[in-house]
Amino acid sequence: MCNTAKDIWQSLLITHQGNSQVKDNKIDLLVQQYEQFTILEEESIDNGFARFNTIVTSLKALDEGFSNKNYVRKFLRALHPKWRAKVTMIEELKDLSSLALDELIDNIKEENSFRQRDDKKCKSDRKCFRCGDPNHLIGECPKPLQNKEQRAFVGGSWSDSENESEDKTNE
Numbered sequence: 001m002c003n004t005a006k007d008i009w010q011s012l013l014i015t016h017q018g019n020s021q022v023k024d025n026k027i028d029l030l031v032q033q034y035e036q037f038t039i040l041e042e043e044s045i046d047n048g049f050a051r052f053n054t055i056v057t058s059l060k061a062l063d064e065g066f067s068n069k070n071y072v073r074k075f076l077r078a079l080h081p082k083w084r085a086k087v088t089m090i091e092e093l094k095d096l097s098s099l100a101l102d103e104l105i106d107n108i109k110e111e112n113s114f115r116q117r118d119d120k121k122c123k124s125d126r127k128c129f130r131c132g133d134p135n136h137l138i139g140e141c142p143k144p145l146q147n148k149e150q151r152a153f154v155g156g157s158w159s160d161s162e163n164e165s166e167d168k169t170n171e
Contacts, residue, residue, distance in 0.1 A: 027064045030055055034074070041080045049105050052078070069097045072104050083108070
């Protein structure tokens, strides 16, 4: 009876996974997909992670796989170059040997949302100091100076009133 149960188990394994040659071919294909995995510029982190996770899960199901540290490093290397600054920051701040893959994804997505909020905040804070209009800066302001002694920070340096240019001409 023990042989029969063992034979049935082997039959189920072959039916489910295929014979050892089929299993080896599947593993080879998945390893190749893993090694060549990249995330495209326009692809979202969630979509890239879903594709990556499918490969990793399939490898694990076939009793093949890599360490979690290897998965984290591979995912970081697979990111498009636009993510390089974020990758460098994560590598410097986190212990990659103990960082879980889903924690990595959360960190990337979290930092990206902070960056988008900061970009929006910076743009909304920009305005002309003379008239308060957010559509231009003081160097392009059509409103005339209220006081001839007023100075403005234009083009990276302080410009004095129009009298300074006259003074320089006189010198």
